[in-house]
Amino acid sequence: MVRIQGVDKYFGDHQVLHHVDLDVAAAEVVAVVGPSGSGKSTLCRCVNGLERPDRGSVLVDGVTQPAEGRELARFRADTGMVFQSFNLFGHLTVEQNITLAPLRVRGVSRAQARDRAAELLERVGLAAKARAHPAQLSGGQQQRVAIARALAMDPKVLLCDEPTSALDPEMVQEVLDVLAAVAAAGTAMIVVTHEMAFAREVADRVAFMDGGRLLEEASPDAFFTAPRHPRAAEFLSKVLRR
Template sequence: MLVELIGVNKHFGDLHVLKDVNLTVSRGEVVVVLGPSGSGKSTLCRAINRLESIGSGRIVIDGRELPEEGKELARLRADVGMVFQSFNLFANKTILDNVTLGPIKVRGMAKDEAQTLARGLLSRVGVADQAAKYPAQLSGGQQQRVAIARALAMRPKVMLFDEPTSALDPEMVNEVLDVMTELAAEGMTMIIVTHEMGFARKAADRVVFMADGAVVEQAPPEEFFSQPRTERAKDFLSKLISH
């Protein structure tokens, strides 16, 4: 197991947003987390690299429990790449500098080596010709692909995606999903919170369905979409289909 969540609970004040969550993700597995708004999906994703603290339970990455703070947390967090809804690129740095910053500052990579790595990754996500530009000069879809390259530059063991296409114009969604589909095919371990059902069917090894802070159901995508076992999942899917 590469990622393990054991009895994870999280409260925001009186609101119980993660309820005794148990989840394991194997090396090379692609897990898509679905569920209605407010079900705890994004909080789960952010808790896996301690962007959100947890109230109780354990989170283990590649056999090592996530500490709450300090240098050890920084080291473990470097193994967990994260791509957000908003691109979070540094506006005052070129695309190339955005991608090389982490490897140089955190991994201690030489600048030449980091630039070679970054150019290769920018090529891989289809924006090699944008390296000298600044984020504001790129489309949303291009910026999100740069964000994926930036996360990959850290050579993470697992990639987390928190609704990576929700802020994009519809015509830009597929260019980002195509990059993610390629990563899945190459064996990258991925945990993806998304509303893109077509992507979930095509790329996921397993669908995890959450509601009201709990994992309600999990199954291979074809089984989940064609024969959901719980009434909560059936209701969720029926609303998607009816709209």
Template sequence: MTSAPESHVTTSDSVVSVKDVQKHYGALHVLKDINLNVTKGEVVVVLGPSGSGKSTLCRAINRLETIDSGEIRVGGDLLPEEGKALATLRAEVGMVFQSFNLFANKTILENVTLGPLKVRGMKKSEADALALKLLARVGVENQKDKLPSQLSGGQQQRVAIARALAMQPKVMLFDEPTSALDPEMINEVLDTMVGLAKEGMTMIVVTHEMGFARKAADRFVFMADGQIVEEATPEEFFTNAKSERAKDFLSKLITN
């Protein structure tokens, strides 16, 4: 495995730290000795073939997946196993999934304000003001009184991003956020994510969207067979991938 640049291995400004993490599903070893450090303002794109452990790693950082051993820290704090402490720390980690997971019976504004009201204890007037600001930021403020079913898939995913941002997280996790979208809707979501990256949001993104990855990522983390095989800048990865697995992955991207 190639060594990460110096700035990536220091921990003083670490937002997410994954150390010696192992995860099994029965006999299947899905995460093998994972070590990863993500610093404040960094955009890390996780790449790799299907079944490489990318989504499992992403979900483990929010403890939607448990781990067998190792440790995960967010903002220097060890990820708790359960209870109120876990809920509190989860509030620091925004998550955007393949599916939008919006509440169908609540308006767009209500979907975005729910977390700040229930978890952060924010006043309704403050939560509404924050939600409107974030909906404007992702370009759907004029949809605030509609139900999710009245929006396109791309609009719903942008609402999901606004909802995650409303918790004012330390890091945003994206797990294939455009894979459920029609092709014409993908760019509007990716443009929103590029905007977040430019604003300095710390992000870990699992994606196959190479255009976005090349434009927004500070670092690529390439996974295969449950392991981090290689880490590099986008330019280094595309022009001078070190591992045979990464070269094979890139050749299939180019062929397809």
């Protein structure tokens, strides 16, 4: 479903991604883990087209990421994105946040968009909040709305960029539970996360990054019990001790 081939990315003179290769199959969940500043979020943004790779290519369902224009907008519609900081429109209701893109980008009818929003809000446990505004919701509720908004476009892959990092600890699990349900429903996902329990229990594969390089890919069992790369072993010895 996703093929990342030889992706390099620079910010000025600083190279943040070094020839990254990563494939994600249909219905597969890949957790991307590693220390802060390792290029995980940049990789996620390169898949979505929010950042342009300086070298290499990104394909989603066999379609190469276009350079710009309407073709890029159509490509991005197939790659749902859940951000760290929710990015909901504060002046719109929850329902309006979810229906906006399907109405404007997919061209669905208002009735269809509302029905889909109601279905997704039920799915994320927020059916009673359709008329609320984001400021009336907790952080965990806002992130669940953001997940519903991404799913409303029926994306071919869902990209989650550290979706729990801006949440209070007590709100983290409610978001992880929703993501686990999305994964169980068969949506291909790339999840950049610091939540090792989620990576271990929900992901089909773990990809470890450090210094802008993808150093190891393995099943969760193999990665967490016997990491092959010394840097991955060092990382796990620190994060699993907490």
